[in-house]
Amino acid sequence: xxxxxxxxxxxxxxxxxxxxxxxxxxxxxxxxxxxxxxxxxxxxxxxxxxxxxxxxxxxxxxxxxxxxxxxxxxxxxxxxxxxxxxxxxxxxxxxxxxxxxxxxxxxxxxxxxxxxxxxxxxxxxxxxxxxxxxxxxxxxxxxxxxxxxxxxxxxxxxxxxxxxxxxxxxxxxxxxxxxxxxxxxxxxxxxxxxxxxxxxxxxxxxxxxxxxxxxxxxxxxxxxxxxxxxxxxxxxxxxxxxxxxxxxxxxxxxxxxxxxxxxxxxxxxxxxxxxxxxxxxxxxxxxxxxxxxxxxxxxxxxxxxxxxxxxxxxxxxxxxxxxxxxxxxxxxxxxxxxxxxxxxxxxxxxxxxxxxxxxxxxxxxxxxxxxxxxxxx
Amino acid sequence: xxxxxxxxxxxxxxxxxxxxxxxxxxxxxxxxxxxxxxxxxxxxxxxxxxxxxxxxxxxxxxxxxxxxxxxxxxxxxxxxxxxxxxxxxxxxxxxxxxxxxxxxxxxxxxxxxxxxxxxxxxxxxxxxxxxxxxxxxxxxxxxxxxxxxxxxxxxxxxxxxxxxxxxxxxxxxxxxxxxxxxxxxxxxxxxxxxxxxxxxxxxxxxxxxxxxxxxxxxxxxxxxxxxxxxxxxxxxxxxxxxxxxxxxxxxxxxxxxxxxxxxxxxxxxxxxxxxxxxxxxxxxxxxxxxxxxxxxxxxxxxxxxxxxxxxxxxxxxxxxxxxxxxxxxxxxxxxxxxxxxxxxxxxxxxxxxxxxxxxxxxxxxxxxxxxxxxxxxxxxxxxxxxxxxxxxxxxxxxxxxxxxxxxxxxxxxxxxxxxxxxxxxxxxxxxxxxxxxxxxxxxxxxxxxxxxxxxxxxxxxxxxxxxxxxxxxxxxxxxxxxxxxxxxxxxxxxxxxxxxxxxxxx
Numbered sequence: 012x013x014x015x016x017x018x019x020x021x022x023x024x025x026x027x028x029x030x031x032x033x034x035x036x037x038x039x040x041x042x043x044x045x046x047x048x049x050x051x052x053x054x055x056x057x058x059x060x061x062x063x064x065x066x067x068x069x070x071x072x073x074x075x076x077x078x079x080x081x082x083x084x085x086x087x088x089x090x091x092x093x094x095x096x097x098x099x100x101x102x103x104x105x106x107x108x109x110x111x112x113x114x115x116x117x118x119x120x121x122x123x124x125x126x127x128x129x130x131x132x133x134x135x136x137x138x139x140x141x142x143x144x145x146x147x148x149x150x151x152x153x154x155x156x157x158x159x160x161x162x163x164x165x166x167x168x169x170x171x172x173x174x175x176x177x178x179x180x181x182x183x184x185x186x187x188x189x190x191x192x193x194x195x196x197x198x199x200x201x202x203x204x205x206x207x208x209x210x211x212x213x214x215x216x217x218x219x220x221x222x223x224x225x226x227x228x229x230x231x232x233x234x235x236x237x238x239x240x241x242x243x244x245x246x247x248x249x250x251x252x253x254x255x256x257x258x259x260x261x262x263x264x265x266x267x268x269x270x271x272x273x274x275x276x277x278x279x280x281x282x283x284x285x286x287x288x289x290x291x292x293x294x295x296x297x298x299x300x301x302x303x304x305x306x307x308x309x310x311x312x313x314x315x316x317x318x319x320x321x322x323x324x325x326x327x328x329x330x331x332x333x334x335x336x337x338x339x340x341x342x343x344x345x346x347x348x349x350x351x352x353x354x355x356x357x358x359x360x361x362x363x364x365x366x367x368x369x370x371x372x373x374x375x376x377x378x379x380x381x382x383x384x385x386x387x388x
Numbered sequence: 389x390x391x392x393x394x395x396x397x398x399x400x401x402x403x404x405x406x407x408x409x410x411x412x413x414x415x416x417x418x419x420x421x422x423x424x425x426x427x428x429x430x431x432x433x434x435x436x437x438x439x440x441x442x443x444x445x446x447x448x449x450x451x452x453x454x455x456x457x458x459x460x461x462x463x464x465x466x467x468x469x470x471x472x473x474x475x476x477x478x479x480x481x482x483x484x485x486x487x488x489x490x491x492x493x494x495x496x497x498x499x500x501x502x503x504x505x506x507x508x509x510x511x512x513x514x515x516x517x518x519x520x521x522x523x524x525x526x527x528x529x530x531x532x533x534x535x536x537x538x539x540x541x542x543x544x545x546x547x548x549x550x551x552x553x554x555x556x557x558x559x560x561x562x563x564x565x566x567x568x569x570x571x572x573x574x575x576x577x578x579x580x581x582x583x584x585x586x587x588x589x590x591x592x593x594x595x596x597x598x599x600x601x602x603x604x605x606x607x608x609x610x611x612x613x614x615x616x617x618x619x620x621x622x623x624x625x626x627x628x629x630x631x632x633x634x635x636x637x638x639x640x641x642x643x644x645x646x647x648x649x650x651x652x653x654x655x656x657x658x659x660x661x662x663x664x665x666x667x668x669x670x671x672x673x674x675x676x677x678x679x680x681x682x683x684x685x686x687x688x689x690x691x692x693x694x695x696x697x698x699x700x701x702x703x704x705x706x707x708x709x710x711x712x713x714x715x716x717x718x719x720x721x722x723x724x725x726x727x728x729x730x731x732x733x734x735x736x737x738x739x740x741x742x743x744x745x746x747x748x749x750x751x752x753x754x755x756x757x758x759x760x761x762x763x764x765x766x767x768x769x770x771x772x773x774x775x776x777x778x779x780x781x782x783x784x785x786x787x788x789x790x791x792x793x794x795x796x797x798x799x800x801x802x803x804x805x806x807x808x809x810x811x812x813x814x815x816x817x818x819x820x821x822x823x824x825x826x827x828x829x830x831x832x833x834x835x836x837x838x839x840x841x842x843x844x845x846x847x848x849x850x851x852x853x854x855x856x857x858x859x860x861x862x863x864x865x866x867x868x869x870x871x872x873x874x875x876x877x878x879x880x881x882x883x884x885x886x887x888x889x890x891x892x893x894x
Contacts, residue, residue, distance in 0.1 A: 236872070291548070
């Protein structure tokens with residue numbers, strides 16, 4: 012049993028970590044070599060029990076289709092899930108995810124990917140009027156919760172997550188990421204403290220085209236989880252990272268907040284600072300805190316968050332975890348340690364340490380990274 | 389001592405005077421509201437039957453000559469027939485009446501707060517030092533929309549479109565519970581008003597109307613509308629920060645109240661808008677609320693009368709089906725629901741009700757919060773938990789179980805000298821709290837006790853900040869409803885399930 016899902020009797024998974032992100036604002040692609048080199052510098056930030064990557068722009072030929080990456084513990088699980096998929100999706104292509112045998116990754120689940128779109132006459136249409144995205148979210152949650160031995164770890168368009176148990180540089184070799192190209196990469200090296208050897212627990216955590224790598228522990232997990240459950244999110248994985256992904260999904264996709272504003276919910280400015288702002292800004296941010304107080308992520312974190320429009324890297328509101336950013340031409344790099352950036356970009360144009368709660372936001376087709384966020388504190 | 393009846397034969401306490409220390413200053417005679425002491429020509433005499441152990445006399449005896457001791461003469465011990473049973477039977481056989489007392493139940497029921505433990509950070513996440521980092525306790529009570537509405541200007545900047553429903557801003561998640569002018573003295577209310585204003589929190593008029601002296605404190609006052617409708621008029625509704633409809637009270641769910649005519653002097657009569665000397669009777673139900681749809685009408689009648697500028701709170705006692713009841717109240721349009729547990733205090737209630745009706749606030753609160761979340765309406769109303777919050781630890785646990793704020797009643801009275809003697813109903817309170825006798829009321833200085841109330845709530849707030857810091861969060865909203873930070877000890881599976889928490893060790 013490879014433990015795709017969290018079967019430990021803990022409410023949630025706790026880990027320390029290292030992370031990296033690379034984005035090219037003009038969508039120039041790089042292979043997985045760079046990100047692997049950068050994250051391998053942060054080797055000691057993990058303990059070999061989880062590593063992973065997210066890449067955007069890697070499925071150019073299937074850009075309009077949802078790319079599901081699914082891990083299976085056994086073939087009967089595969090059969091059950093595929094029956095569900097065939098009933099509800101038009102599967103344009105399916106294949107095993109390419110891997111190479113390496114001595115570093117010993118046991119691994121069966122890894123398969125599907126390129127598909129939801130059927131327009133799927134059965135649930137009789138009962139619901141869900142959009143395609145919402146149906147995909149529901150399908151991912153339902154497979155992850157109800158199908159024993161199966162776990163969807165990627166479900167976005169023209170992007171994919173590649174992760175598992177091992178050091179990230181070994182995971183990169185296992186998935187042959189040197190042959191994969193993308194214009195945005197994130198990587199994660201995991202140091203779990205209570206749930207070892209769990210393939211599903213590696214980062215990035217993804218939903219649709221949201222992907223999150225995360226270093227930290229969300230001390231407000233209890234209320235964040237209950238808040239999301241009120242909006243019918245099913246937190247089957249019991250990880251902090253899952254919470255962050257769903258909060259972004261709720262705020263940005265469902266409630267229509269701009270990314271910049273969503274980050275002020277996650278790392279809300281203190282009232283003592285809000286009170287000093289001009290009236291309009293003060294009213295906006297006070298209202299956000301009143302409405303979304305339960306979505307405030309409290310406790311130490313550094314996250315790199317990717318989506319189809321770009322990348323966001325940010326710290327908690329008092330910066331309890333490291334995060335460094337750098338730019339070089341159209342490239343923006345973020346990492347837990349400056350050394351990781353310098354390993355692949357020895358003399359960047361600009362290097363800085365983002366302040367507490369201030370996001371680094373890079374959007375495609377914008378030439379420079381915004382230093383600081385909407386709210387300059 | 390007149391041994392006229394069984395129930396008077398044995399006094400509960402003995403007021404003993406050490407005559408070698410006593411200097412015959414007679415302060416005890418002056419201080420005792422109960423008439424325990426008298427001067428016998430050459431020494432102070434005590435009538436033990438009158439002593440309630442309120443502690444006033446020995447606090448003010450300059451020589452430390454007074455001791456109040458439990459009467460060692462026993463009523464024969466019996467595990468089944470306890471003293472309170474026997475004494476109640478005597479009393480009732482002599483009077484044919486209902487036994488009434490003040491304060492909350494004296495029964496020793498299981499206190500769930502004492503079986504809940506808090507979490508703290510070790511290694512994997514850092515704790516935060518509240519002396520060096522901001523630690524936010526600010527709380528807003530009122531209806532919150534489920535999502536924000538935005539417009540965008542030409543530069544693409546977000547413009548707030550949401551019109552927030554009215555909120556009560558609290559600097560710390562405490563409010564003073566409802567205690568009416570009549571049940572307590574005006575000076576006691578003034579002490580709370582002064583403290584509430586200094587703390588940035590609110591007090592509550594109770595059902596006794598708003599005395600003219602308290603009008604300037606309007607921004608820190610919730611005005612209450614109860615079944616007797618005492619002192620309710622349009623200006624009253626608009627004179628506070630919010631309006632509360634009182635349906636029930638934890639100490640006496642399902643029954644009304646009765647302020648006897650002898651307590652209705654000129655001032656109370658003016659404030660309550662009833663003739664001097666008439667009994668102020670609050671009916672058991674509101675006679676215009678016989679069902680939930682009637683409550684909705686009253687909520688919106690009040691909103692109309694206050695131009696939708698004041699949040700409307702509904703106060704209910706925690707009873708068996710509380711989750712469904714509160715869900716109905718929220719759907720009826722309440723902005724705040726105040727839930728009062730069975731150990732809550734009162735000025736007077738029949739012991740049969742006080743000691744046997746209702747359920748613990750911890751269980752009620754946990755179920756209400758869960759139910760509102762299941763129904764997706766938790767944002768529609770704020771929850772205030774009450775019913776003997778004895779410490780900041782109780783407050784923290786209540787907030788983690790799902791309360792937005794907690795209410796303090798008895799604890800505030802203890803600040804003013806109350807020893808929880810439970811004789812509020814008699815109107816003889818030696819501390820000047822639950823009395824209208826001018827010579828007793830006068831001794832309660834609102835400024836002195838206002839400052840002590842300020843001290844208490846400040847101290848409890850600091851303690852909450854310490855707990856938040858230890859848990860590694862720096863804002864109260866990250867604790868609110870975060871039951872993952874709670875663990876139970878010595879609780880059954882059923883109790884843990886109701887509370888929605890795990891047993892310690894898991």
